[in-house]
Amino acid sequence: MSVFKDAGHLFRFAGLFVLAFLVFLVVRHYVVPKSFGEYGHYRGAAMGEIAAHPAKFAGHDTCEACHSDVADKKSKGKHAHVNCEACHGALFQRLPNPEQPRPNLYKRFVALIIPPAPPDSPLLRHAEDPSSVKPEMPDTAVLCARCHTASAAKPKGFPQVAPADHSNGVPCETCHQPHNPAIDAGGAK
Template sequence: MQPHIKRAFTLLAIAIIVFIVIRSLVVPDSFGQYGWYRGDSVVDNRNFPVEYAGSASCGEENCHKTLYSIWEDSRHKTVNCETCHGPSEKHVSNVRIMPQPANESRDFCGLCHFRQTARPEDFSQIDPETHGQNLRCAYCHNPHKPWFV
């Protein structure tokens, strides 16, 4: 074999060995246990505390049933209770723990409703400078049934 080819093969062999050594050091042990990912991540994810209860649990008997059915018929039916009220799993499992108050600021409603050219034309948007006289949005709009001005 020509010496320059020999050198190239030696370098290639060294590169492969270095790759294998580094890979064995940095790849976590549980990688590939179930598939092309870290097996321990299943346990890690399972251990995350559950923060959200879901809108349906707000509408249970003896809870916010009336409010829930109003919301369900409204144009806000795609905006879940916890989008505005914050994660409420603790409140659902123990009603003595109050959820944090809903965010009522103009800026919060504005996250979805302040006019942005990038949004679809037919999505309900307003100009914050001229709309609502700088009052809280809920002063005029019912957040649970927004077309009730």
């Protein structure tokens, strides 16, 4: 084949290109995470990881499963639509988690290729262990005032009082039962 007589160097060069492309494909296969591009230009597995975070607010349904008496009382009053955890705080609470130092460059690079598992989050759960974990009893002087302190900025129809004038320092629950705050519903149980 006289045409290709002096073309050997071109074939060698072409071969080099093919080899480089193969190396690129192999590297790309390992470097790009498996789920990248599953739904778009991002790692599809990220959604599962974000969804795996533990929830700390359990939702009022969880509370009402055991505390149906309180739910009944609450349903008759003006606080019927205030969820339990709005006042009592999150049912699930995290144990103080030691702050992790920022991983070194190598670990961050590896993490790009191999996504690390979400860190274990030690959680205390009242619903699972009611005796040892109890939501804090809120202090009514702070709690009630948060919503009901009078301010020109609040919606006009919302019940609000100036705490000092209204009760002279007498705790709110002396007259108002927080679960059903109307006075004729009885004060402290």
